[in-house]
Amino acid sequence: NAGVTQTPKFRVLKTGQSMTLLCAQDMNHEYMYWYRQDPGMGLRLIHYSVGEGTTAKGEVPDGYNVSRLKKQNFLLGLESAAPSQTSVYFCASSPPRQGAVTGEQYFGPGTRLTVT
Amino acid sequence: AQKITQTQPGMFVQEKEAVTLDCTYDTSDQSYGLFWYKQPSSGEMIFLIYQGSYDEQNATEGRYSLNFQKARKSANLVISASQLGDSAMYFCAMRETLNTGNQFYFGTGTSLTVIP
Numbered sequence: 001n002a003g004v005t006q007t008p009k010f011r012v013l014k015t016g017q018s019m020t021l022l023c024a025q026d027m028n029h030e031y032m033y034w035y036r037q038d039p040g041m042g043l044r045l046i047h048y049s050v051g052e053g054t055t056a057k058g059e060v061p062d063g064y065n066v067s068r069l070k071k072q073n074f075l076l077g078l079e080s081a082a083p084s085q086t087s088v089y090f091c092a093s094s095p096p097r098q099g100a101v102t103g104e105q106y107f108g109p110g111t112r113l114t115v116t
Numbered sequence: 117a118q119k120i121t122q123t124q125p126g127m128f129v130q131e132k133e134a135v136t137l138d139c140t141y142d143t144s145d146q147s148y149g150l151f152w153y154k155q156p157s158s159g160e161m162i163f164l165i166y167q168g169s170y171d172e173q174n175a176t177e178g179r180y181s182l183n184f185q186k187a188r189k190s191a192n193l194v195i196s197a198s199q200l201g202d203s204a205m206y207f208c209a210m211r212e213t214l215n216t217g218n219q220f221y222f223g224t225g226t227s228l229t230v231i232p
Binding site for chain 1: 122125149151153159160161163166168207209211213218219220221222223225226
C-alpha cells in the first residue's frame with residue numbers, strides 16, 4: 001500500500017498562475033482533507049470531503065477550490081496564485097471514527113509551494 | 117475560540133527524562149477523539165496516540181501516554197524516557213463527530229528538543 005501520495009512535491013509559481021495539487025489514497029477512506037502549514041500556525045484546514053462527489057469548506061478556503069470526482073482522489077486547485085499562498089500543503093485521509101476504529105488521519109508527504 | 121490550545125511553543129528535556137506536553141480542547145460534542153501527531157524535521161506527520169471521549173482509561177502506546185482529564189478538557193501527552201529521536205514538533209488534534217461533520221482541529225504545536 002502506498003498510503004497517501006501527493007503530487008508534486010515541490011513547485012514554484014509566479015503570482016497569477018494556476019495549478020492543481022493531486023492527492024491519492026489507496027486505503028478506501030471516506031474522508032479526505034487539505035491543510036496548509038505555516039510557521040507558528042499549525043495545520044489549518046482548507047477544504048475537506050466526506051465522500052465521493054462531496055466537498056466542504058474548512059477554516060481557510062479563500063483562493064482554493066477542490067474536487068472529489070473519485071473516492072481515491074482529492075484535488076486542490078489554485079486559480080490565481082498569490083504570495084500569501086506560499087506554504088506547505090498536506091493532504092490527509094481517514095476512515096470514520098466508530099467502534100474500535102480510532103479514525104486517525106493518514107498524511108501525505110506534503111507539497112512545498114512557493115509563489116513569487 | 118480556539119478548539120485546540122497548546123501553550124508551550126518550545127520545550128527542552130534531558131535525555132532519559134520524562135516530559136509532558138500540554139493540550140486543552142474546547143467542544144460541546146459528547147463524542148470526540150483526541151490525537152497526538154509527531155512531525156520530525158523531515159516533515160512527515162506521524163500518528164502517535166488516540167483517546168476517545170468515552171474511554172475511561174488513559175491511552176498508552178509504548179513510551180507515550182495520554183493524560184486525559186475530561187472535566188478539565190485536557191489531553192496532555194507524556195513521553196517517558198526521552199530519546200534524541202523524540203526531538204520534533206508535536207501536534208494535538210481533536211475530531212468531533214456531530215458538531216462539525218468529522219473535521220479535525222489542530223493546535224499550533226510544541227517544539228520538543230531532547231538534550232543529550
